[in-house]
Amino acid sequence: AQQATPAPGGQQQGAKPYIPVISKGFQHQFWQAVKQGAEQAAKDYNVDITFEGPETEAQVDKQIEMLQAALAKNPAAICFAALDSKAAIPLLEQAKAKNIPVVGFDSGVDSDIPIATAATDNVAAAAYAADKMAELIGGSGKVAVLVHDQTSRTGIDRRDGFVNRIKEKYPNIEIVSVEYGGGDHLKSTEIAKAVIQANPDLKGYFGANEGSIIGVLNAVKELGMEGKLVVIGYDAGKQQKEAVRSGVEAGAITQNPIGIGYKCVEAAVKAIRGESVPKVIDTGFYWYDKTNMDDPKIAPLLYD
Amino acid sequence: MNDLVLMEGINKAFPGVQALNQAHFDLRAGEVHALVGENGAGKSTLMKILAGVYSKDSGRIVYRGKEVEIPNPRAAQDLGISMIHQELNLMPHLTVAQNVFIGREPRRGLSFLLDDDKINAQTQTLFDAMHLRLDPRVRVADLTIAKQQMVEIAKALSFQAQVLIMDEPTAALTEAEIEELFRIIRQLRDRGVGIVYISHRLEELKQIADRITVMRDGRYVGTEDARTVPIERIISMMVGRTIYESKPELPERPSQEVVLEVRGLNRGNVIKDVSFQLRKGEILGFAGLMGAGRTEVARAIFGADPIDSGEIYVHGKKVEIRHPRDAVRHGIGYLSEDRKRFGLALSMDVESNIVLASFEKFLRPLGVVNTARTRETGQHYVEALAIKTPSLQQRVKNLSGGTQQKVVVGKWLTANTDILIFDEPTRGIDVGAKSEIYHLLNDLARQGKSIIMISSELPEILRMSHRIIVMCEGRITGELTAAEATQERIMTYATQRRVLVDTGEAEGGVSSAQEG
Amino acid sequence: MATREASATTRLSARTLFRSEAAQKLLAFGALIVIFIFFSVVSPFFLTRDNVIGILLATAVNGILALGVTFVIITAGIDLSVGTVMTLSAMTTAVAIAVWGLPIPLGILVGLLTGGVAGLVNGLVISRMKIPPFVATLGMMMMARGLALVIPAALFGSVKPVYFTDTPVFNQITMGSVIGSVIPALPVPNAVLILFGAALIASFILTKTILGRYAVAIGSNEEATRLSGVNVANWKTAIYALCGLFSGLAGVVIASRLNSAQPGLGAGYELDAIAAVVIGGTSLSGGEGTILGTLIGAFLMSTLTNGLRILGVPQEWQMVVTGAIVILAVYLDILRRRAR
């Protein structure tokens, strides 16, 4: 931290400011929706962005490399969704030393370096899903949880949000299985099938991201259990939306991925311009089911 | 009796084969004891048991009066038993010296550090004692087979073993090199080392052996005094009947029709401007010393290796041969000198190997193999060539060397090739099988097939060939008709190359640095 | 090679005792049966019709991939690209059917061809450029993974799955049940039939056709095969292309089953497929292997996974147990061969 501090965005005059957006992933639709929002903001505010993320949410080190490469380009600002915020702190400090503003997104960074964070509270959202589950199965019975990843922040937060709420508030509900399908639709399907087979009296299934819930839906369909199980999901996507519409899936939590992407780039632009930005930008989460999914407030949040 | 080694009642079974059946062998200190027998008689197996490579099923080994178990090669080494294997056993990526000292590297300082200077020096000393001109620092992969064989011998000698087993050590060597080897063997014998000498070159035995033990079908047949026993008797003990070496029956004169012509063949510095003609029904011998380039010529004609320049005419038509399949299409077949590496799919059965070069001829629609016909063809050649196999489904890796060679012959006959290049067809093959191969070659020539026979055994070349081409260091140095050819004339053409060992008359170089 | 032959030697002595191929197969089957019985005893939910059908279905994709890989491994090669090539094929099938609106059979053909072409490229890189199969197919694995993402990115501006919304019958190809329509008590999904059909074809190709013979010959001794005038380069290319075709078929099956093409799938599938082949007794050093063995290997893996899940073994322990069983299964196979 002893080097000279260049002006923020030490780029040639006249060029568009450059903002790398480093996300937690890129193949999943959720992240693609974030990307879409970020690109929209880039257009609206006339900045250049790049969007990248590691292949799986376990690859903390790969994300660190990405952050490092991004810093080397001397960007005007950085948008960063930390897979593991503690592991990223040294680099964030470098950014700070170079006067590069950092905007967090998706989940918070345990540090005061980010000037703003555009995020959803995954724990609260999953807890809300738990409340819905309890309500729909009548407050007692067995439920199972299928999560995409055992080690990633979103996976952990959603799992814990759901599981802890059930444990705290609904003593008559038993969580019989928490498994991880890596977001792989096929693996998730096989897992969900085995769990349903092994628990004939299962009443509800919570899938903590799109890949997981599609697996649950496939399992339900393949076992001919449509309507016999309360299925609650997370995120959106075409298949899930159809399932919700048809009633096979009771409903799901959606965040506002496009909003997250948009808001974080917007905040970064404001920071570059020296405008003030709120420390926390809550992009919110929403419960949707077949009754409200065409609601003009909800519909735009549901990516295909 | 000062028996060094006594092996008694040794049994060893491989699947489908009782390789050794109550085998017996004894070795005295200070003798050269030859072990002979047909292919598959069990010579190598017996000696591998002594060297700790295989474990015996039953029987006992007495070494210096004490019964011993030899579970692995290391144990054999520790007892002072060392073996030169029939197949070369070298690490091609290591240098000569590293190969010689593998497993017993002198260490430096901490006990795991290598001292390559020391092994280079020690290897050099060893080579000097053997009058061998070889740089200890070159990689073995860069050596010719002859040199590799010398490295193996040097390695075995370096153990200072009390028992030295040599399984066909001379198969790749020139006369001068063999002479040098014999000199060393005699020296060791005089020092009290017991030497087991396995060879199919029976004429060598008279020169070097003290006693000869004959094996047949895994059994002990008998032991004779090498100086007194007539070779004929050894042969009849080997084959279980008397066979008399037929007089070299010179085949009929071939026609004058040229079936193969090679013009101006060049490849790096291993083939230099080679041109010759092969006529219909002719057996054309290729003589020369190891590394003369005969194999290279054969492989080049066959399309196995790329050439720099040169033209090939088959039946008067110029042909392009870039791959072996081009050669096969033009009716050329090649029987490699190394069957196991280049000739056979060892894990496949006899039938598949026989039709390997001609599967395309046995196809029904959709690429389905007509197994009825492949079996028929396989059966035909098993009978026609008297291939000794329990069944067509036997994997060829379980067959003896001579039998394997016949399977390769069957493969090329099935492929209907009329130009056959036999590279060392009798290498490592016993007398019985040898004469069968000779008959086969004659029959083939009589049927109008044209044959190139590469061989390092002059008697064989002289006996079989209508014409003889001699090569040395990549060029053709002479051509002789059967009538003109003699061993001496061939050798004059063939001996332009520098011999690996310093012969007595070769001036200076390295002085004999051995001192007991 | 030296070791292979040496151990071949030592194990030969007992072979005569126990020659029958059928008995060997039974032994291989044995491990599967033991596992089956074990799970049936410890869990009442394991040996139910639906669960067994589930296991069969779960074998389909990995099994089909493993069939293709069997050929490659018999030539002493390897194919690390099967998983992502499968994904790429699923993607092209989806594009053909759901985006271009081609008829379903044509769409399936597109998927198969995609796999075939990827395999062909593998084969050419291996046999013409002489790149070791491990490297060539590793490169293809990366490229196919990228391309499976590039396609939707290029078409829709963002990476996303393609759904077969307008062609519900596409899903029926694997999830419908021809058997079930005849014998209602046996609703075995078509995907299982496809697996068995593919296995029959593979077995036919391996044992009855020239391609199969050359695969074994090349694996047994490539140089000797070349020196027999066989166009080894072309046949090898054909074998990798065949393996690619099977990956293409797996792509169609997974797309049909998931009723969508998921661009991010497929990483790691190659190792499962290879494990199935090796558990099935095909030697990585080439020259031998059977389709039946591969099928058994694939079933063993999916049975194991399913059983551990049904038992509710924590997932981290499932990984540990699976790893150990893979080694154990191969060890049993080695002992079995030593014994024959």
Next chain:
Amino acid sequence: MATREASATTRLSARTLFRSEAAQKLLAFGALIVIFIFFSVVSPFFLTRDNVIGILLATAVNGILALGVTFVIITAGIDLSVGTVMTLSAMTTAVAIAVWGLPIPLGILVGLLTGGVAGLVNGLVISRMKIPPFVATLGMMMMARGLALVIPAALFGSVKPVYFTDTPVFNQITMGSVIGSVIPALPVPNAVLILFGAALIASFILTKTILGRYAVAIGSNEEATRLSGVNVANWKTAIYALCGLFSGLAGVVIASRLNSAQPGLGAGYELDAIAAVVIGGTSLSGGEGTILGTLIGAFLMSTLTNGLRILGVPQEWQMVVTGAIVILAVYLDILRRRAR
């Protein structure tokens, strides 16, 4: 093997023309330099001090893994478990330091030993049970992945990273800069020094010690080595254990760098490590290979990744390009060898 030797023969004639090892190395280096120049020209941000240091740093983990794998590949083996064994070692180091509160050096030792033991098990399974390396290490890969998750699950009741919160100095082991404290203009993190140090040690072991000699001998002709009285089984075991030690070191480095042990990491790392080794000119068929080559291979891979990122190439295309370059780099190496 047949082919290898045949081509060895055919290429010999030209070899003498172009013997100099140094020239060869320069050529291998060439590809790296070309890529470097290319990126420097097309992007102003590539050839900056910080970015180059970043590339060096990014090479550390993969480089260390690749060093270990080099030995194994030289014996004609393979190790698919290095990635997850690394993760397991990171986890045990973290448990030792952050949970049990052991002193840092002891914690590092625990990490190294974890790797060593995993490697030892690999070696024993391969050399005693005669399981092919591919299968043995595939099994270990699964087991280590599971165990890395089992540990925190057992300790904390749930799978989560372990942080080195109370020992900030642990992070300095890799991220501090000894060089930087002497030459402030050159803040090269210690991780880079560790990589180079490990490479020196590896090179020493490979070229100067008996272990290296036997690794080459085994890879060159295992049976001949055995017949020479070398205890091949033991040496092979030692070589896999050594590879495990390097994985352990990589585990310590990644834990220090991330200031935490991340239990889910490591899948797929083995392929990157193997790719680095192979790009570096080590032959998968054994018997030859150099540490310098492996280093160059590892640098080439991280340079490529970094450069494509700096250029802002879309990520899906990055995969495609990387796949192609892996094949190309090996192809260049093959051409180079053919030419000598």
